Amino acid sequence: MAKQLQDNDIARLVSNVTQPILGTKAVVVSGAEDDPEHFMCLPLHGAPGFNVFMAMTSAGLLQLTSVMFGVESAAVDPSMMKDSLGELANMAAGQIKAAMEPGHVLGLPAAPNLPLELLRDARFVDLRAGTIPIRVYLVPLSN
Numbered sequence: 001m002a003k004q005l006q007d008n009d010i011a012r013l014v015s016n017v018t019q020p021i022l023g024t025k026a027v028v029v030s031g032a033e034d035d036p037e038h039f040m041c042l043p044l045h046g047a048p049g050f051n052v053f054m055a056m057t058s059a060g061l062l063q064l065t066s067v068m069f070g071v072e073s074a075a076v077d078p079s080m081m082k083d084s085l086g087e088l089a090n091m092a093a094g095q096i097k098a099a100m101e102p103g104h105v106l107g108l109p110a111a112p113n114l115p116l117e118l119l120r121d122a123r124f125v126d127l128r129a130g131t132i133p134i135r136v137y138l139v140p141l142s143n
Contacts, residue, residue, distance in 0.1 A: 005099060007125040010136055013095035017088060018129035022067055026127040026134060036135050038081065040089035041112040043141060044097055046104030052096055053112065053119065053137035054089035060132045061085055
């Protein structure tokens with residue numbers, strides 16, 4: 001990336017989303033307790049381009065969805081969880097785009113259609129917004 005975002009930059013940008021939704025900032029944590037099971041990806045086209053992956057555990061996504069939809073956890077269904085993660089990813093990627101050099105174009109959120117093993121060596125930052133863990137990956141776009 002032409003403009004290198006540090007972990008605290010990513011936390012600040014994600015906080016611009018979590019603060020109004022959850023009432024809490026996202027902070028960098030060292031090492032997540034559990035690996036995420038749910039992923040959403042948004043391409044950020046530009047020079048250079050990269051994918052922004054938002055990843056969450058089932059428990060964290062259930063909490064987020066319950067808050068975003070204003071329902072009890074028992075009323076949350078899988079489509080609501082997918083919508084919540086997609087919305088979080090879209091808003092966070094928009095914040096990241098705004099922090100980059102001009103000329104980047106944000107794509108649409110989608111569940112990743114690549115082997116998640118490719119993320120094993122990718123750069124990521126673990127965040128926590130209140131009790132909700134969020135992992136953000138920044139992965140260069142392949143040409």
